[in-house]
Amino acid sequence: MTTNDFLLSVEGLTVSFDGFKAVNDLSFYVDRNEIRVIIGPNGAGKTTVLDLICGKTKATAGSVAFKGSELTRMSEHQIVKAGVGRKFQTPSIYEDLTVFENLEVSLPMARSVSGALMFRRSRSVVERIEAVAEEIFLADQLGKRAEYLSHGQKQWLEIGMLLIQEPELLMLDEPVAGMSVSERERTAELLNRITRDRAVIVIEHDMKFVKNIAHKVTVLHQGRILSEGDINKVQNDPKVIEVYLGH
Amino acid sequence: MKSHTTLPSRWSYFLGDMSERIGLLLFAVLILVVLPLGLDSFRLNNAGKYLTYAFVAVGLVLCWGLGGILSLGQGVFFGLGGYCMAMFLKLEASDPESTAIQSTPGIPDFMDWNQITALPWFWEPFHSLPLTLIAVIVVPTLFAYVLGVAMFKRRVGGVYFAIITQAVASILSILIIGQQGLTGGVNGITDLRTLLGWDIRSDDAKTILYFVNAVLLIGVIMLARFIKNCRLGRILVAIRDKEDRLRFTGYDVANFKVFVFCVAAAFSAIGGAMFTLQVGFMSPSFVGIVPSIEMVVFCAVGGRLSLIGAAYGALIVNYAKTLLSESFPELWLLAMGALFIGVVMVFPYGLAGLYEQYLKPWVAERFRRRLPAAEPVIPPSAVGQ
Numbered sequence: 001m002t003t004n005d006f007l008l009s010v011e012g013l014t015v016s017f018d019g020f021k022a023v024n025d026l027s028f029y030v031d032r033n034e035i036r037v038i039i040g041p042n043g044a045g046k047t048t049v050l051d052l053i054c055g056k057t058k059a060t061a062g063s064v065a066f067k068g069s070e071l072t073r074m075s076e077h078q079i080v081k082a083g084v085g086r087k088f089q090t091p092s093i094y095e096d097l098t099v100f101e102n103l104e105v106s107l108p109m110a111r112s113v114s115g116a117l118m119f120r121r122s123r124s125v126v127e128r129i130e131a132v133a134e135e136i137f138l139a140d141q142l143g144k145r146a147e148y149l150s151h152g153q154k155q156w157l158e159i160g161m162l163l164i165q166e167p168e169l170l171m172l173d174e175p176v177a178g179m180s181v182s183e184r185e186r187t188a189e190l191l192n193r194i195t196r197d198r199a200v201i202v203i204e205h206d207m208k209f210v211k212n213i214a215h216k217v218t219v220l221h222q223g224r225i226l227s228e229g230d231i232n233k234v235q236n237d238p239k240v241i242e243v244y245l246g247h
Numbered sequence: 248m249k250s251h252t253t254l255p256s257r258w259s260y261f262l263g264d265m266s267e268r269i270g271l272l273l274f275a276v277l278i279l280v281v282l283p284l285g286l287d288s289f290r291l292n293n294a295g296k297y298l299t300y301a302f303v304a305v306g307l308v309l310c311w312g313l314g315g316i317l318s319l320g321q322g323v324f325f326g327l328g329g330y331c332m333a334m335f336l337k338l339e340a341s342d343p344e345s346t347a348i349q350s351t352p353g354i355p356d357f358m359d360w361n362q363i364t365a366l367p368w369f370w371e372p373f374h375s376l377p378l379t380l381i382a383v384i385v386v387p388t389l390f391a392y393v394l395g396v397a398m399f400k401r402r403v404g405g406v407y408f409a410i411i412t413q414a415v416a417s418i419l420s421i422l423i424i425g426q427q428g429l430t431g432g433v434n435g436i437t438d439l440r441t442l443l444g445w446d447i448r449s450d451d452a453k454t455i456l457y458f459v460n461a462v463l464l465i466g467v468i469m470l471a472r473f474i475k476n477c478r479l480g481r482i483l484v485a486i487r488d489k490e491d492r493l494r495f496t497g498y499d500v501a502n503f504k505v506f507v508f509c510v511a512a513a514f515s516a517i518g519g520a521m522f523t524l525q526v527g528f529m530s531p532s533f534v535g536i537v538p539s540i541e542m543v544v545f546c547a548v549g550g551r552l553s554l555i556g557a558a559y560g561a562l563i564v565n566y567a568k569t570l571l572s573e574s575f576p577e578l579w580l581l582a583m584g585a586l587f588i589g590v591v592m593v594f595p596y597g598l599a600g601l602y603e604q605y606l607k608p609w610v611a612e613r614f615r616r617r618l619p620a621a622e623p624v625i626p627p628s629a630v631g632q
Contacts, residue, residue: 116479119479121255
């Protein structure tokens with residue numbers, strides 16, 4: 001299998017902040033329809049990896065190939081258009097807009113100035129938004145201003161804003177952090193449903209949640225890969241137990 | 248809940264929802280009927296002058312209120328528009344007969360005083376009215392475009408953007424003052440008389456210009472309302488809220504910022520040109536830092552989220568300025584400072600915000616049967632932009 005057969009090939013990825021290498025010569029590969037979970041102690045460089053893939057941080061060295069095109073040379077909005085969606089750690093939504101408007105702005109259309117001026121809300125747009133709202137448990141909240149949603153609902157809304165873009169690679173940074181137990185269960189169910197036809201990279205600390213969804217786990221430590229494999233292999237790896245999972 | 252189930256036509260964006268329509272109608276009645284009937288010619292001309300600042304304030308609602316981009320240099324665009332118009336009028340007033348006593352007849356008097364013997368090249372296009380009208384819009388917009396691209400593409404924003412625009416305002420006013428022979432210097436371009444032979448100093452002309460100004464203002468408000476109500480308006484709010492989220496949704500955010508900054512500049516320029524026509528001169532005192540900040544105060548007092556509110560703000564603050572300056576000229580700057588502090592600390596959404604918060608519920612109560620309740624315009628979380 002050549003590296004081009006993977007959806008995402010990260011090779012030799014390095015970023016250095018004033019000499020400190022937050023991510024150091026990192027390589028990993030994500031398959032189509034794979035759910036990859038990245039775990040690791042605080043400061044391991046998990047969020048930085050996502051930042052590097054989506055273009056928020058520029059890599060010092062290395063390559064990120066997505067469907068054969070090199071992401072490190074593209075600007076953020078081009079990376080999104082190539083098919084990479086990113087959810088941030090803290091819910092990142094437009095608080096002053098309604099739930100409906102949040103989803104509408106996220107629709108992958110009319111993203112240029114002239115397109116936005118000419119855009120007309122059509123029946124199919126409304127139906128698409130209603131369908132996504134249904135999926136993220138917010139169908140009855142469409143007219144509500146997003147700032148009045150609960151924390152968990154805000155997380156769902158942001159997931160919905162990504163779903164509506166239909167990315168081929170979805171990156172989620174701690175999607176269940178701060179959620180109640182019941183919200184976690186619904187989120188796991190939601191993720192299991194939406195990840196069927198796309199690849200997903202998830203950063204998560206909650207091991208129960210990780211077991212629930214992961215196909216393959218990558219453990220990061222000090223910007224390098226400590227261990228990689230299925231959940232059982234990783235959980236029984238002595239190095240992982242020492243630095244992360246504890247005895 | 249109603250907002251998303253209806254599919255508004257694009258034309259309805261110009262007028263807005265029912266309460267926005269009524270607001271626009273009341274404003275139109277005020278400036279097209281009440282003021283012309285209630286004020287004498289001198290006061291009406293003054294009101295016309297105040298309303299030229301409303302163009303700037305409306306532009307600032309889009310740029311600052313919606314998009315969160317605070318420009319402290321709108322005087323630059325107001326001034327550029329005003330100067331373009333003034334250059335045309337000055338050339339018309341400087342025909343060889345009326346300037347026969349100059350050592351070089353046929354050029355503006357201030358050039359002659361500064362030993363300039365030929366019209367500078369950049370004055371030549373202003374012999375033509377069509378070219379002038381184009382320049383009134385294009386020159387400031389182009390300048391805003393260059394400025395906007397240079398800053399927004401490099402992700403300069405927030406306070407840094409505000410400071411740079413302020414510096415640009417300062418630089419332009421210093422440049423105009425310094426190049427007396429080319430620009431009329433600190434006195435500005437004065438003694439403007441006719442527009443294509445039509446005496447703009449007469450009372451009749453001033454009344455007509457007042458109405459032209461008022462109609463243009465209503466047109467600009469409707470245009471701004473279209474931008475606010477269409478998808479682009481929501482994108483601007485999204486930029487104000489979470490610029491990064493929008494960028495990682497596939498938008499090139501800088502383009503939208505450049506666009507709205509250019510629109511605000513174009514609006515300001517129309518105001519500047521109408522100012523020159525109605526007041527009869529243009530000078531660097533409308534370009535620099537103080538006038539630019541005053542323009543932000545008009546918008547802030549009226550309400551930076553309300554297009555109509557900002558227009559009222561320009562009218563009311565300028566009226567107060569005239570009243571106060573007539574009796575206590577030295578107090579005005581202090582009063583303006585106090586006003587700005589008051590707006591920031593006590594009523595961040597200005598008069599329009601106070602109306603939405605206190606008066607509108609009462610009005611809605613009275614007219615419940617006739618008026619469908621509108622959704623609130625004020626986002627409580629937008630404080631501190």
